[in-house]
Amino acid sequence: MDDHHATVESVFRNESGRIIAGLIRVSHSFDLAEEAMQDAFAAAVVSWRAEGVPANPAAWITATARRKLIDYARREQTRRNKEDQLLYEYALRSIASEEEMSRPFEDDRLRLIFTCCHPAINKEAQIALTLRTLGGLTTPEIARAFLLPESTLAQRLVRAQRKIQQARIPYEVPAPDRLPERLSAVQAVLYLIFNEGYSASSGDNLVRRELCAEAIRLARTLTELTPDNPESMALLALMLLHDSRRDARSSRDGQLVTLEEQDRSLWHLDQIAEGTQLVERALGRRSAGPYQLQAAIAAVHAEARTAAETDWKQIAALYGILNASQGSPIVSLNHAVAIAMSESLERGLALIDSLGSSGELDSYHLYHAARADLLRRMGRYREALESYNHGLALTTNAVELRYLHRRISELDVLAS
Amino acid sequence: MRYMMLIYSQENETATPEQMSAIFAAHRAVLDETQHRGILRAADPLEASATATIVRVQEGEVLVTDGPFAETKEQLAGYYILDCEDLDEALAWAAKIPTGCAGAAGCVEVRPIRQMPTRVPVNG
Amino acid sequence: MQYLVLIYEDEKRFANGFSESEFAEYGAFGKTNAGVIKSGNALQPTGTAKTVRVRDSKTLTTDGPFAETKEQLGGFYLLEATSIDEAASIASAIPAARYGSVEVRPIMVFS
Incomplete structure (x- = not known):
C-alpha cells in the first residue's frame, strides 16, 4: 500500500x-x-x-x-x-x-458520546453509531463484526441519525442530576462492544480483536473525558485485564483454553500492569461500583502466577459484594464457583444446584458447563458427562463446542 | 362534542411526488373546510414512528427507551380534533381525511374527547 | 419545537372514574407546566372508538380502536420543548408514566 x-x-x-x-x-x-x-x-x-x-x-x-x-x-x-x-x-x-x-475538541467528543448512547436510541443502534462516529469503523466493518447484512446496519444508522435530528436528541453533556445515569449507559455500550469482541459468540477472529481494541480505545477516551469517575477507570481496567489473556485463551488449533489451563507466559504484562494500577486507583475512591468489583476480580486472577496460586477466597468475597449490590443469576453462578474453589466443592455444587432450581439458568450453557466442571473435579464422572452434554446442546459457538467435546471425550474414557 | 381523529397509515410506502401533493391537497381541503365552519380545534402531522421515545417511571426512576409504544402494521401519522354535532358527522369528516397514497391501506380512528369536571390540564 | 405526548395505560383503572388524588396531580402538572403545554385532552375509553377506512371510494366503519393493545391511548398533551430530553423530563411528571407508557413524538415541521 x-x-x-x-x-x-x-x-x-x-x-x-x-x-x-x-x-x-x-x-x-x-x-x-x-x-x-x-x-x-x-x-x-x-x-x-x-x-x-x-x-x-x-x-x-x-x-x-x-x-x-x-x-x-x-x-x-x-x-x-x-x-x-x-x-x-x-x-x-x-x-x-x-x-x-x-x-477544545475534548468537549465535543464527550458531547458526541452522550448523543450516540442516548437512551432514546435503541441499544443496537447506539453500539453501531458509537463505533461508526467515534470509533472510526466503517459500516462494512461493523456489519462484519456483528454478522449483519451491510444494508441492515446502514439502515439502522440512518434511522438513528434521523432520530437524533428529528426528535432533537441534544448534543451536550447531560445536566449533573442526569449525568451518573447517562454515564453508566455510555459505559454499558462500551462494555457491550468489548464483550461482543471478547466472547467470540461466532465469526471472524480478526474482526473481533478489532472490536476489543476499539472498545479499549473508546474506554480510554472516556477516562480522559471523565477523569474523576472511578467506574470509567474500572471499565478500562476490566477490558485491559481480560484482553491481556487474548493470546492464551485459544490454542494454535483454535481450541478454547480455560483460565486454569492457560500458559500464563502468554499474558500481556503491560496490560495487566496498567489494568491493576487503574483498579487500585479506582478502588481508592469512595464506594465500589460493579465495574470496580469485576475489574478487581480480574486483577486477582491476573496477579496469580499459577492457577493454583489464585486467591479464590478474595474472589469469592468480591463476588459476594457484587451479588449483594448487582445480583444476577450469572453473578450468583460465579460466586458459587468461587466458593467451590475456596471452601469446598460440595458447598459450591449445592449452591449451583439451588440456583438451578429457579430454572432461570437452565438455558444458559455456561451454567451446565460450570456444574459439570465441579462434578468432574469431584470424580462424579457420569453426572459430569450428563451436564456437559446439556451444555453442549445449548452452545452455538464453534470454539466452545470444541471445548465441550474435548471434555466429554476425556470423561468418556474415565467414566467407562 | 369534540372528537379526536387519529390517522394511521403505512409509513414505509413510497409515494410519488404527484401522490404526495394529492395527499397534501386533500388535507388542505379538510383543514380549510373545517376552519371555515369553525369546527377545527387542532391538527398536526407527526414525524415517523421511529422518532418516538417512551418514558416510564418505575420506583421513582425515569426510564427512557426507544419507541414507538406498539409495533403496528400501520403507524400513527397525525391527528385532527374537530368539534362535531354527533358521531355521524365525525365519521363523515374522518372519511375525508387522507390516510395514504391512492388506494393504499390506512384508517382513521375516531374517539370522543372526555369531558372533565374541570378542564384537566388545559384544553385543546 | 413541539412534541405530542401520547398517554397509554390500562383503561380498566378508570372504569369507575378517576381517583381524586390522581386527578389533583394532573391539575398540578397542568399548572406547573402551563407555559409549555400547548394543549391536552383526555379521551373516552376505546369502547367508544370507531375506525373508518375508505377503499375504492367506499367508506367502511368498524367498531373499536385501530389496534388492540395491552395499554390504551387515554389522552395526550402537546408540549413545547427545546429537545427530547426536556420533553421526556416534563413527560416523566405525568402520573400515567408511573402506571403505563408515555410516548413522545416530534411534530413534523415542513421546511
Whole structure:
C-alpha cells in the first residue's frame, strides 16, 4: 500500500472521532458532518499523493471538511427562498468561524458520546453509531463484526441519525442530576462492544480483536473525558485485564483454553500492569461500583502466577459484594464457583444446584458447563458427562463446542 | 362534542411526488373546510414512528427507551380534533381525511374527547 | 419545537372514574407546566372508538380502536420543548408514566 494511503487510513482510524465531533457541533447535523468529513478524506487521498502528507494531517482534514460545510451551506442557500436566507447566513457564520472550530475538541467528543448512547436510541443502534462516529469503523466493518447484512446496519444508522435530528436528541453533556445515569449507559455500550469482541459468540477472529481494541480505545477516551469517575477507570481496567489473556485463551488449533489451563507466559504484562494500577486507583475512591468489583476480580486472577496460586477466597468475597449490590443469576453462578474453589466443592455444587432450581439458568450453557466442571473435579464422572452434554446442546459457538467435546471425550474414557 | 381523529397509515410506502401533493391537497381541503365552519380545534402531522421515545417511571426512576409504544402494521401519522354535532358527522369528516397514497391501506380512528369536571390540564 | 405526548395505560383503572388524588396531580402538572403545554385532552375509553377506512371510494366503519393493545391511548398533551430530553423530563411528571407508557413524538415541521 502507498505511504500516503496508509497515512490517510491511520488518520481516519485515530482522528475521525475528534474531527467529526467538531464538525457536528458547527453544522448541527450528523449527515452534513459525515458527508464533509468523507469528502475531505477523499480529497486527502488525491492531494497527499501529489503534494505529500501535510505536517498536521488531522488539521488538514478538519480545515478541508469545514470548507466543504461552507460549500454545502452556500449550495443550500441558493436553493432556498429569501425567507430562509437569514437562517443560513447565521449557520454559515458559525461554520466559517475558525475560532468556533478550534475550540477544545475534548468537549465535543464527550458531547458526541452522550448523543450516540442516548437512551432514546435503541441499544443496537447506539453500539453501531458509537463505533461508526467515534470509533472510526466503517459500516462494512461493523456489519462484519456483528454478522449483519451491510444494508441492515446502514439502515439502522440512518434511522438513528434521523432520530437524533428529528426528535432533537441534544448534543451536550447531560445536566449533573442526569449525568451518573447517562454515564453508566455510555459505559454499558462500551462494555457491550468489548464483550461482543471478547466472547467470540461466532465469526471472524480478526474482526473481533478489532472490536476489543476499539472498545479499549473508546474506554480510554472516556477516562480522559471523565477523569474523576472511578467506574470509567474500572471499565478500562476490566477490558485491559481480560484482553491481556487474548493470546492464551485459544490454542494454535483454535481450541478454547480455560483460565486454569492457560500458559500464563502468554499474558500481556503491560496490560495487566496498567489494568491493576487503574483498579487500585479506582478502588481508592469512595464506594465500589460493579465495574470496580469485576475489574478487581480480574486483577486477582491476573496477579496469580499459577492457577493454583489464585486467591479464590478474595474472589469469592468480591463476588459476594457484587451479588449483594448487582445480583444476577450469572453473578450468583460465579460466586458459587468461587466458593467451590475456596471452601469446598460440595458447598459450591449445592449452591449451583439451588440456583438451578429457579430454572432461570437452565438455558444458559455456561451454567451446565460450570456444574459439570465441579462434578468432574469431584470424580462424579457420569453426572459430569450428563451436564456437559446439556451444555453442549445449548452452545452455538464453534470454539466452545470444541471445548465441550474435548471434555466429554476425556470423561468418556474415565467414566467407562 | 369534540372528537379526536387519529390517522394511521403505512409509513414505509413510497409515494410519488404527484401522490404526495394529492395527499397534501386533500388535507388542505379538510383543514380549510373545517376552519371555515369553525369546527377545527387542532391538527398536526407527526414525524415517523421511529422518532418516538417512551418514558416510564418505575420506583421513582425515569426510564427512557426507544419507541414507538406498539409495533403496528400501520403507524400513527397525525391527528385532527374537530368539534362535531354527533358521531355521524365525525365519521363523515374522518372519511375525508387522507390516510395514504391512492388506494393504499390506512384508517382513521375516531374517539370522543372526555369531558372533565374541570378542564384537566388545559384544553385543546 | 413541539412534541405530542401520547398517554397509554390500562383503561380498566378508570372504569369507575378517576381517583381524586390522581386527578389533583394532573391539575398540578397542568399548572406547573402551563407555559409549555400547548394543549391536552383526555379521551373516552376505546369502547367508544370507531375506525373508518375508505377503499375504492367506499367508506367502511368498524367498531373499536385501530389496534388492540395491552395499554390504551387515554389522552395526550402537546408540549413545547427545546429537545427530547426536556420533553421526556416534563413527560416523566405525568402520573400515567408511573402506571403505563408515555410516548413522545416530534411534530413534523415542513421546511
